[in-house]
Amino acid sequence: MGGRRRSLVLVGAGVLAILAVFASLAVGNLGIPLGEVWRALVSPDDSASSLIVQTQRIPRTVLGVAAGAALAVAGVLMQSLTRNPLAEPRIMGVSSGASLGVVIAIFVFGVETLPGYVWFGILGALAAGLLVYGLAARTRSGSSPVTLALVGAALDASFGAVVIAVLTLDAQTFEQYRYWVIGSLTGRPADVSFTVLPFIVVGLLLAMISARGLDALALGEDVAVGLGNRVAITRYSAAAGSVLLTGAAVAAAGPIGFVGLAVPHFARALVGSDHRWLLAVSVPLGVVFLLGADVIGRVVLLPDEIRAGVITAVLGAPFLLFLVRRPRLVTA
Secondary structure (H helix, E strand, C coil): CCHHHHHHHHHHHHHHHHHHHHHHHHCCCCCCCHHHHHHHHHCCCCCHHHHHHHHHHHHHHHHHHHHHHHHHHHHHHHHHHHCCCCCCHHHHCHHHHHHHHHHHHHHCCCCCCHHHHHHHHHHHHHHHHHHHHHHHHCCCCCCCHHHHHHHHHHHHHHHHHHHHHHHHHCHHHHHHHHHHHCCCCCCCCHHHHHHHHHHHHHHHHHHHHCHHHHHHHCCCHHHHHHCCCCHHHHHHHHHHHHHHHHHHHHHHHCCCCCHHHHHHHHHHHHHCCCHHHHHHHHHHHHHHHHHHHHHHHHHCCCCCCCCHHHHHHHHHHHHHHHHHCCHHHHCC
């Protein structure tokens, strides 16, 4: 596939992401014309539309951009590491680790604010990622793709069981947790986005650093070693990037599903399997998918809203069925 076509795809995806950002700023219970949105961005005043854009929609949009990009890139890394086209950020237990961290924050430490949950969610995700790799490395086959997937699935089930047990025992914890677990961009204060942005930036950098190594690893471990690639470093950098991206996004927005599953496949269909292009295109496409889902959720049942996590599941489920009906994609 030619570089010119890939460049055009990347530019097109970037344009769509910008349009999704402006749609997120303009669309809602109160529709705001794009001219007023622009004035609210460049010269905010005390008007109702300016206050709505500044205090509600900008924080929501910034989180959507950060979380959408993070989940999409994490999905690419997970699918590459496990060689499983159905892999997504949940497969290594990272999402459930973040969920367990949030439950511990509420149940054990009595944290009642979302900015407080975020730190526990990130720590839970990091601990889960380290535990997955630590356990996989101690097996006979080491941190192979199959071992990582199996250990991650086992820990995902275990962490999920602990979360359910705590929620069953404590109704107050359940009441607080249920608003976070659906997955949403609404109701998140601006400092939540600023808290997770450093983790997302580091995760994206690790993803780009490991891109060339992942291309070699896709040819097989023996071939990658023969080409002079340091397989262990590639795996650990990609895994660290995926854990940081998933942990930060899930801690801030909740466990939003299907972004990390659907976007990598769509990006791969557009630009091929070169990880540098694949990661670059997945960033704006992840933004488009998540912000688009959030915008749809705002208008489909006016004046009520449907959480973004529900919309991504509704949109992503048919895509998963499509993959299942294409055996060569599932086994690729």
